[in-house]
Amino acid sequence: MTATLTPGHRSVRWPVVLAALAGGVAAAMQVSKASAAMPLLRAEFGVGLTAASAYLAAFSLGAALLGLALGLATQRIGAARAGVIGLGLLGAAGVASAFAPNWALLCLCRLVEAAGLPLVVAAMPALTQSASGDGRRALVAGIWSTWLPLGIALALTLAAFQLEAPGGWRTLFLWTGLAPIAAALLLLACRPGPPPAASAAPAPRRPPAEVLGMAGVFLLFSAVYLILTGLIPSVAVTDLSLGLSGAAALGAGSALLVVAGNLTATLLLFRGAAPGRLLALAFAGMAGCAALFLAGGPGNGPRIVGGAAFNFAAGIAPGVIWSLVPRLSRSTGLGAAAIAGTYYQAAGLGQVAGPVLAGVLAEATGGWAGILGCVLPLALLGAGLSLRLASRRESVS
Numbered sequence: 001m002t003a004t005l006t007p008g009h010r011s012v013r014w015p016v017v018l019a020a021l022a023g024g025v026a027a028a029m030q031v032s033k034a035s036a037a038m039p040l041l042r043a044e045f046g047v048g049l050t051a052a053s054a055y056l057a058a059f060s061l062g063a064a065l066l067g068l069a070l071g072l073a074t075q076r077i078g079a080a081r082a083g084v085i086g087l088g089l090l091g092a093a094g095v096a097s098a099f100a101p102n103w104a105l106l107c108l109c110r111l112v113e114a115a116g117l118p119l120v121v122a123a124m125p126a127l128t129q130s131a132s133g134d135g136r137r138a139l140v141a142g143i144w145s146t147w148l149p150l151g152i153a154l155a156l157t158l159a160a161f162q163l164e165a166p167g168g169w170r171t172l173f174l175w176t177g178l179a180p181i182a183a184a185l186l187l188l189a190c191r192p193g194p195p196p197a198a199s200a201a202p203a204p205r206r207p208p209a210e211v212l213g214m215a216g217v218f219l220l221f222s223a224v225y226l227i228l229t230g231l232i233p234s235v236a237v238t239d240l241s242l243g244l245s246g247a248a249a250l251g252a253g254s255a256l257l258v259v260a261g262n263l264t265a266t267l268l269l270f271r272g273a274a275p276g277r278l279l280a281l282a283f284a285g286m287a288g289c290a291a292l293f294l295a296g297g298p299g300n301g302p303r304i305v306g307g308a309a310f311n312f313a314a315g316i317a318p319g320v321i322w323s324l325v326p327r328l329s330r331s332t333g334l335g336a337a338a339i340a341g342t343y344y345q346a347a348g349l350g351q352v353a354g355p356v357l358a359g360v361l362a363e364a365t366g367g368w369a370g371i372l373g374c375v376l377p378l379a380l381l382g383a384g385l386s387l388r389l390a391s392r393r394e395s396v397s
Helices: 014-045 049-077 079-097 103-130 134-144 147-162 168-190 209-238 244-270 275-295 301-323 325-332 336-365 368-396
Strands: none
Touching (some): 014 049, 014 103, 014 134, 014 147, 014 168, 014 244, 049 079, 049 336, 079 168, 103 168, 103 325, 134 325, 147 168, 209 275, 209 368, 301 325, 325 336, 336 368
């Protein structure tokens, strides 16, 4: 895992790459619109915390259950077709949710969105890989890694302006629902070409150990990341006395720091940094910043610094993980769509298990110590697994 990612000289079809990134960003907007609008949704439909949590968890459950299957389906039907279908599902359900008259229909729309998102996440990396030459694929994959924080930042920026304006959450959901439709039209206009020719060796029927190991790293990262980011809105409202718009603006700023971490990791890899060490450093940074954020100190300054630094460190891990897709595809024979689906399924499992485990420990200990007692071991395990995968790669090469 220490092989360097060196610059290449093959061309990149940037319109296709940027259209695929736009599709990912439009899909990611559906993730954060719900959390930003949840106080208004609960007030309008009169639902409790359990129903609200189930609504928010639909995307994570969809990823945990469907990621790999939809990744393999994407390889069969083609990345461009799968991407357009996924964006179409997201757009249709997103626009319909803006006019939902009751909670049941709103939840039905969310389930349709939860089926569309894994299709997009599996298809778009494959499209970016087919649009770039061998020497540029790692760089392009690293750029793709910004899809989630960019989409979250964009949706939360819209929420900061719209939630307390006329139309409220319905106008927000309408705009975020139109975004995937526009992205699908842009993708069709770019006419992405077919994927690269397959090798003579048959592709494996299931993800090889190397892919599963990196998916395990993604699982641990996703668990730690969602535990902490799930707390930031509550801290913003209760401890920092921010309203809905202020909390949304803070979330958007946090997501942009993740983008900075994504791009930093991509640049370091492009210059020859060792992926395993970068991942270990990212997990160590997340652990230290989480401790500062949860433990705090006099005033709000330490918590703000800890939260900001956590988001930057958290951007490094996905930047590395996504950048390794081309190398894993070459070494294992598994297509980029299947690798992306495996990644996303592991991320969904982490997003489901992490907050649940943290909640159980927090209730058992009666405070932040329980959450920190969950985050630190998960981060340590992630760092250890990253270094273990790196050493195994070194011994083979």
